[in-house]
Structure formats: structure tokens, C-alpha cells
Amino acid sequence: MKVLVYPPNSLILADLVERGGHEPVVLMREIGKHVRDAEIDAPPLNVTEEDLKRALRYVSVEEPAGVKGRIGLLAPLLEQAEASIILTDAPPTFGCMGCAVSDEFFKFLIRKRNIPTLEVRYEGGERMKETVDRIMAFLAGLPKGK
Amino acid sequence: MATRVAQLSCGTEYSGMQWILNDIADQVGIELVYPEMELSQVESACDEIGFRAESPGLNMMMARAVSMLKDPSIKGALLLTCFRCAEGTVVKDVIRRFLHERTDIPVIAYSNVEKPKEIELYARLEALKTLITRKALLMRERQEGTTLGVDSGSSTTKVVVMKENDIVGEAWLPTTDPIRSADEAIEKALAAAGMKEQEIESIGVTGHGRELVGEHVKADLNLEEVSVVAKGAALLTGRHKGEASVIDIGGMNNKLILMRDGIANSFSLGGICGGSSGRFLEVAAHRLDVGISELGQLALKSHERHELQSYCMVFGIQSLVVSLAAGVKREDVAAAACRSVAEQVYETQIQEMEMRPPVIFVGGVSLIEGVKKEFEQLLGTDVIVPQNSQYAGAVGIATLVSGL
Structure with missing residues (x-):
């Protein structure tokens, strides 16, 4: 299954999804498309006009430009996700989008899709193992080969 | 060498605007740099500034502000957060105050939007560059010799002839063709001074038409308006030391400049809405069937507070007409028009920055007494309108060119 992770640029979560036998849906791939697109002048420095327009399907025109840009980049991930793992309260170094409003709003959009979703709180130190166990158990419960 | 900001x-x-920023910075000779910092320094930077945001990006922005103080090659700061982001606006303000406490470098702010107007960004970065690179010139506190200052504005062209720190001739004409208007205004100002062109030692030019007019009159100095108007306001009020705020409302634009020791160190430019410009008052005066020079006096006669329903040049004026038709007194409507301009400048610029008393009001609109009164009521402080306030730009550039 295609499993969206949040924070969407978390390498650790992406790795766990792969180890669990699924395909991670992560921001790096979306950025990668921008980098390889010959028509974009300065990737990945900027979101494109298309990203900003795409965001309008999800956010109001009154939202700050940076929220639109972030949601515009994340929207394709949302649209292809068949399951998701949301890690809450993770430190910025774990992966983040920099903007608290985008963060909250994107999590809301994931929840609204009604796909199998695991929400798990980040636990540092010794308790991280429990967090990983919960994630792996969730991944094991998802149907394979879809 | 590019100036590091x-x-x-x-x-x-x-936000989709970084490429525009880079492009304009390049055009004006600014190198935009991200001050180096370690992620581990974010916490301590937030502690040092005394604020912590929910968004990690904003906390990192504060860490970069702390870090830039350690880099002496950085000569200015550009603060950017998204338009309509409440948390970003708070952080921008917190950082501006922090930098003003710790350093003298000029700081400007802008709000990210998807499609910024290039001219707006250009004007800001150009002014920032002047404040950094022309600091020695901007420290000038007195005009010497005989110089001529031309302020080629969007709606009027102002010219002053100055001799040993006194205005000896001046002229003010509507701008039509910028070159022709400048020529006529120069001729009139020289006639008022009883001088010939040959007696002028140097010419300085500022304002929207400065490039065109500057080339035509072979100007010795051509500078953007922010630093020049601030200097003019300092000279007209004799305030060369300490802090002050300058509100400049012209025919088609407005500025709020915070200055220290007679030099601008932070500013905000209008340009989003014509409702906060002199043009709005011209249309209002026309509807009230008074000359623009009489509008302010009419407004001062008001005893009953009346509000226009919009700041807009179209809907505000429509509200003005409806008010008159409903029997509201002309003086109350005139005061409402003045308040409309003052309130919009307050809400879009003053509120976004801060106010450092004393407040100096210059530009053509400063001559309309009703607007001065409304600013005093809004700000709760006296507003100084110096003599010749409409010539602040021309006086500023005439003084600065005498320092070359």
C-alpha cells in the first residue's frame, strides 16, 4: 500500500514503511520531480505557480502564501495515499514543514480522507522502541500487494 | 561588491517569490544571505529574544537574527513572513525590536504574497541599499552653498533652491510629462529665488521620475525617496538626534519611516490602495465642491463624528455621496474623509511597525489640517507638520547633494 507519513520529509518513517513492506509516500519524491523537471528554472528553491493553484483545491485563497505553497506541494501525496502514519510532537530535526498552520491543516486533511491512519506521539529515548513497535504493527496489519 | 543583507x-x-527577490536583489547590488546557525542554537536564540513560536520555521528565523549579529559583513536585514500570518507578524515585530536594540543596521520588512509587485520590492531593496551604502552622506545635517533639489513625484513635482541652509525659492506643479514639469518647476523656483541656473552649484533629484529627470537636468545626485524624505523631515524640524517617526503621504503613495539620528532605519511603503493617498482627498474635495486646500479647514469645523463605510476610492466616495444625500453636514463628511485616510495609514502601516515619537508629518497631504488632527486623535500624540512640509523630499535631496 502507499503509506503517507507525517512529517512528510521524515527519512526514518519512510524507512520504517519500506521495512514494513509498503511504499512510502514522502515529500522528497515530490521535490525530486521538481528538480528533474526541465521547465522549472530554479528547483527546488521555489514552489511553482501550479503548486500554488493546486493548493486552492484545499485551502482558502485567504490563507498565507506559505501555507498555500506547502499544501500545494503536499496535495499530490494526499491524493495518492492509501494509508497514513502521523507522528505528533516530533522535534523539528525529525522532519518538519516549518509552519505550524500548514502542519495542523495537513493533518486535518489526512484525517478527512478516512484512510487507515495511525496517530502516534513521538517518544524520545528508551520509549522510542514502543513507538517503532506500534508503527510496525500498524504496517503489518495493512493489506500487502495492493 | 554586492552589499550583504x-x-x-x-x-x-x-511562497513562490524567492526567485523574484533574488532577481531584484541582484539588480540593486544586494547579496541576500542566510546567516549561519546550528539547529542546536534555536532554543538559546529563542531564549535570548524572549519569544518562542509554534512554527519551527519562525524559531529558526529568530536564531538567524541572533546569528547575524556575529557577522560584521552583514549590513542590513530583510524580514519576511507571509501576509496574513498572525504568528509570522508577531515574530517579525519581535525580531525588528530585537535588532534595533542590539544594532544600528537598517531593517526592513515585507509580507510574502504569491505574486508580489516587483516595483514594490525594488523600491524597498533600493532604499535599503541607499541606507547602507550612503550612510556617511545621510549623516549630513546642514545644506551648504547653493543647490537645487527636484522631487519628481507621481502627482506633483516639487523644486527648492537652497542657499546656506535656507530655502530661497520653491515651486510646486502637477506632474504631467516629468521632464516638462521639472523644467517648469525649476524655472519658477529659480525665478522665486531671483537666481539664474548658472548660480546653482549642484542639483539633486529624487522621486518616481528621478531617473528620467536626473538624466535630463544632469543631476549630481539621484537618490530614492525613503532616505531623502527622512533627511528632509529631520532638516525641516531640526531633529537630527534621537528617534522620530515620519509619515509621508503624497498624491498617490505613502510611507512610514522610523528614524534614528536623522537617518531612516526602518520603513514601510504603501501602494496597495489609493484610498490612503492624496488622490482620495482630491476626489472627496471635488464631491464636496471645495478646493483641496480648503478641505482641511472645512473638516476642522466638524462637531459630529461621521464614518465612511469604506476606505476604497470608489466605495468610500460612494459612501461620501450617500452621506451628503442623507443630510450629513459637509464639514462632518470632510472630517470623515480625512479620518478615512489617517485610519487606513494607521491600520496598514503604523500598526504593523511601531510609532516612535515625535511624529513628523510631511508630503502634500500634510497640508490638509483635518488629516493632521485625525492622526493626533488616532495616535494620542502631537503631530508635527513643519513649514514647507510638502517640500521634504526636495529639501532632503538639495541638502544631500551639497555634501558631495
């Missing part, structure tokens, strides 16, 4: 932002790359 710190870009302190929380993700401009997500």
Missing part, C-alpha cells in the same frame, strides 16, 4: 524568513521558497 541578511534574509530572515520562515520559508519564502514556499
Whole structure:
């Protein structure tokens, strides 16, 4: 299954999804498309006009430009996700989008899709193992080969 | 060599405007740099500034602000957060105050939007560059010799002839063709001074038409308006030391400049809405069937508070007409028009920055007494309108050119 992770640029979560036998849906791939697109002048420095327009399907025109840009980049991930793992309260170094409003709003959009979703709180130190166990158990419960 | 300016932002790359910023910075000779910092320094930077945001990007922005103080090659700061982001606006303000406490470098702010107007960004970065690179010239506190200053504005062209720190001739004409208007205004100002062109030692030019007019009159100095108007306001009021705020409302634009020791160190430019310009008052005066010079006096006669329903040049004026038709007294409507301009400048610029008393009001609109009164009521402080306030730009450039 295609499993969206949040924070969407978390390498650790992406790795766990792969180890669990699924395909991670992560921001790096979306950025990668921008980098390889010959028509974009300065990737990945900027979101494109298309990203900003795409965001309008999800956010109001009154939202700050940076929220639109972030949601515009994340929207394709949302649209292809068949399951998701949301890690809450993770430190910025774990992966983040920099903007608290985008963060909250994107999590809301994931929840609204009604796909199998695991929400798990980040636990540092010794308790991280429990967090990983919960994630792996969730991944094991998802149907394979879809 | 390009001037190094710190870009302190929380993700401009997500707003789709970073390439425009880079492009304009390049045009005006500014190198935008991200001050170096370690992620581990974010916490301590937030502690040092005394604020912590929910967004990690904004906390990182504060860490870069702290870090830039350690880099002496950085000569200015550009603060950017998204338009309509409440948390970003708070952080921008917190950082501006922090930098003003710790350093003298000029700081400007802008709000990220998806499609910024290039001219707006250009004007800001150009002014920032002047404040950095022309600091020695801007420290000038007295005009010497005989010089001529031309302020080729969007709606009027102002010219002063100055001799040993006194205005000896001046002229003010509507701008039509910028070159022709400048020629006529120069001729009139020289006639008022009883001088010939040959007696002028140097010419300085500022304002929207400065490039065209500057080339035509072979100007010795051509500078953007922010630093020049601030200097003019300092000269007209004799306030060369300490802090002050300058409100400049012209025919088609407005500025708020915060200055220290007679030099601008932070500013905000209008340009979003014509409702906060002299043009709005011209249309209002026309509807009230008074000359623009009489509008302010009429407004001062008001005893009953009346509000226009919009700041807009179209809907505000429509509200003005409806008010008159409903029997509201002309003086109350005139006061409402003055308040409309003052309130919009307050809400869009003063509120976004801060107010450092004393407040100096210059530009053509400063001559309309009703607007001065409304600013005093809004700000709760006296507003100084110096003599010749409409010539602040021309006086500023005439003084600065005498320092070359």
C-alpha cells in the first residue's frame, strides 16, 4: 500500500514503511520531480505557480502564501495515499514543514480522507522502541500487494 | 561588491517569490544571505529574544537574527513572513525590536504574497541599499552653498533652491510629462529665488521620475525617496538626534519611516490602495465642491463624528455621496474623509511597525489640517507638520547633494 507519513520529509518513517513492506509516500519524491523537471528554472528553491493553484483545491485563497505553497506541494501525496502514519510532537530535526498552520491543516486533511491512519506521539529515548513497535504493527496489519 | 543583507524568513521558497527577490536583489547590488546557525542554537536564540513560536520555521528565523549579529559583513536585514500570518507578524515585530536594540543596521520588512509587485520590492531593496551604502552622506545635517533639489513625484513635482541652509525659492506643479514639469518647476523656483541656473552649484533629484529627470537636468545626485524624505523631515524640524517617526503621504503613495539620528532605519511603503493617498482627498474635495486646500479647514469645523463605510476610492466616495444625500453636514463628511485616510495609514502601516515619537508629518497631504488632527486623535500624540512640509523630499535631496 502507499503509506503517507507525517512529517512528510521524515527519512526514518519512510524507512520504517519500506521495512514494513509498503511504499512510502514522502515529500522528497515530490521535490525530486521538481528538480528533474526541465521547465522549472530554479528547483527546488521555489514552489511553482501550479503548486500554488493546486493548493486552492484545499485551502482558502485567504490563507498565507506559505501555507498555500506547502499544501500545494503536499496535495499530490494526499491524493495518492492509501494509508497514513502521523507522528505528533516530533522535534523539528525529525522532519518538519516549518509552519505550524500548514502542519495542523495537513493533518486535518489526512484525517478527512478516512484512510487507515495511525496517530502516534513521538517518544524520545528508551520509549522510542514502543513507538517503532506500534508503527510496525500498524504496517503489518495493512493489506500487502495492493 | 554586492552589499550583504541578511534574509530572515520562515520559508519564502514556499511562497513562490524567492526567485523574484533574488532577481531584484541582484539588480540593486544586494547579496541576500542566510546567516549561519546550528539547529542546536534555536532554543538559546529563542531564549535570548524572549519569544518562542509554534512554527519551527519562525524559531529558526529568530536564531538567524541572533546569528547575524556575529557577522560584521552583514549590513542590513530583510524580514519576511507571509501576509496574513498572525504568528509570522508577531515574530517579525519581535525580531525588528530585537535588532534595533542590539544594532544600528537598517531593517526592513515585507509580507510574502504569491505574486508580489516587483516595483514594490525594488523600491524597498533600493532604499535599503541607499541606507547602507550612503550612510556617511545621510549623516549630513546642514545644506551648504547653493543647490537645487527636484522631487519628481507621481502627482506633483516639487523644486527648492537652497542657499546656506535656507530655502530661497520653491515651486510646486502637477506632474504631467516629468521632464516638462521639472523644467517648469525649476524655472519658477529659480525665478522665486531671483537666481539664474548658472548660480546653482549642484542639483539633486529624487522621486518616481528621478531617473528620467536626473538624466535630463544632469543631476549630481539621484537618490530614492525613503532616505531623502527622512533627511528632509529631520532638516525641516531640526531633529537630527534621537528617534522620530515620519509619515509621508503624497498624491498617490505613502510611507512610514522610523528614524534614528536623522537617518531612516526602518520603513514601510504603501501602494496597495489609493484610498490612503492624496488622490482620495482630491476626489472627496471635488464631491464636496471645495478646493483641496480648503478641505482641511472645512473638516476642522466638524462637531459630529461621521464614518465612511469604506476606505476604497470608489466605495468610500460612494459612501461620501450617500452621506451628503442623507443630510450629513459637509464639514462632518470632510472630517470623515480625512479620518478615512489617517485610519487606513494607521491600520496598514503604523500598526504593523511601531510609532516612535515625535511624529513628523510631511508630503502634500500634510497640508490638509483635518488629516493632521485625525492622526493626533488616532495616535494620542502631537503631530508635527513643519513649514514647507510638502517640500521634504526636495529639501532632503538639495541638502544631500551639497555634501558631495
